[in-house]
Amino acid sequence: MNFDLPGLPDRCDKPRDNGLTMMMDKGLSIRQVEDTLSASHQYIDIAKLGFGTSMITNNLQQKLDLYKAAEVRTCFGGTLFELFYAKGLFDDYRKLIDKYDMPLVEVSDGSISMKHEDKCECISMLSEQTVVLSEVGSKDADNIIPPYKWIQLIETELEAGAWKVIGEAREGGNVGLFRSTGEVRSGLVEEILNTISGEKIMWEAPIKAQQVWFIKLLGANVNLGNIAPNEIIPLETLRVGLRGDTFDMFMDEKVKNKVNSNL
Template identity: 60%
Template sequence: MNYKLNNIPERPAKPRQKGLTMVMDKGLSLRQVEDFIDVAGVHTDIVKLGWATSYVTPNLKEKLALYRSAGIPTYFGGTLFEAFAIRNQFDDYRRVLEEFGMEYAEVSDGSMDIEHDKKCDFIRKLSEQVTVISEVGSKDAAKIFAPYKWIALMKAEIEAGSWKVIAEAREGGNVGIYRGTGEVREGLVDEILTQIPEETIIWEAPQKEQQVWFIKLIGTNVNLGNIAPAEVIPLETIRLGLRGDTFDYFLNK
């Protein structure tokens, strides 16, 4: 940090298991990636190349190399996995991961229906090759799961080999763990936390109000995902009590 302030919450050093900031790259150019790393790389734990943008992204290997040189892991969005899975090209997907030197992969079923046993089998197989992040929840706002189902799905995927499970919200933060207005489904989150260790969950929280809510509920070192590149520095100030939303929240803790 640039100067000393007392009563600032502690942040674990990278690489860390909790307090993760997962950034959504929806198509940054190489120059934009360089600028992003220069400004916010130190506060970024992992970058997702959103949904299947990697399929059409120019200079993909060069982009991945930039992140790699900065020590920031990357992975392709779960929709890309689903695009391969629905076409019965799972082995091709594994070869793509190898070709591009990917060390992480996301397994999701937000856009297609997959029997959960089969999804867990995908997780088990991929976890032999890479670190797996799986996602629970649908991108369809009409599909609302009861809390017990979220818990059962998360438990099974962790047991199958997922390093972290993502609580779905999409890039807009208006499905899954949120209502259509972006409001947190508080009862759902509370129920999940009674059974699933908070450090194993990445809560998608693209909106500032959602980030503030989770930081106040769980603490500075909650795992948050789908953060826009330009919002990494603002999020870090919220984590540290240096923005109005959490300004006095950590002073006496």
């Protein structure tokens, strides 16, 4: 930090297993990646090259190298896995992951329907190659999955070899974990957390109010995903109470009561 301020919450250091920030890179140029890293590399754990953007953005290898040098783990979007899988090209996808030496791979079924045992088989096979993030939740706003089913899916995918399970929200933050208005399905989240440790879940939360909600529930070191590049630093200020929305979280009561006579 640039200067001292006592009483801020501890944040785990990179490489960390909890308190992860997953950034959404949906087509950044090399220099834009450099810019983002120069201002905030220590706050970015994962860069997801969203949906199929990795296929068409210029200078892919150079971008992967840049992230690697900054200890940011890269991951292609789950939609790319689904495309290969749907076309019967799962083996080609496995080769692609090896070819680019991807430190992470996402397995999702947000746009296709596949048997859950097949999804788990994919997770299992890919976990022999690299670290797997699986994703639960449909991209279809009309496809509401009940809480008991979320729990069942998450547990089975972790058993199959997933490192963490992502709770779907899309870039818009309006499906899966959230209502179409962006409001958190708080009952769903609480039921999940009643059974599964929050550390095993990466919550997609692209909208500030959603980030605040999860930080208030689970603290500074909650795993949050689908963060836009220019929201990395604002999110970090939320995590450590440097912004109005979470200002009170890390103030002790004595300080709060003294606030009227602090000159």
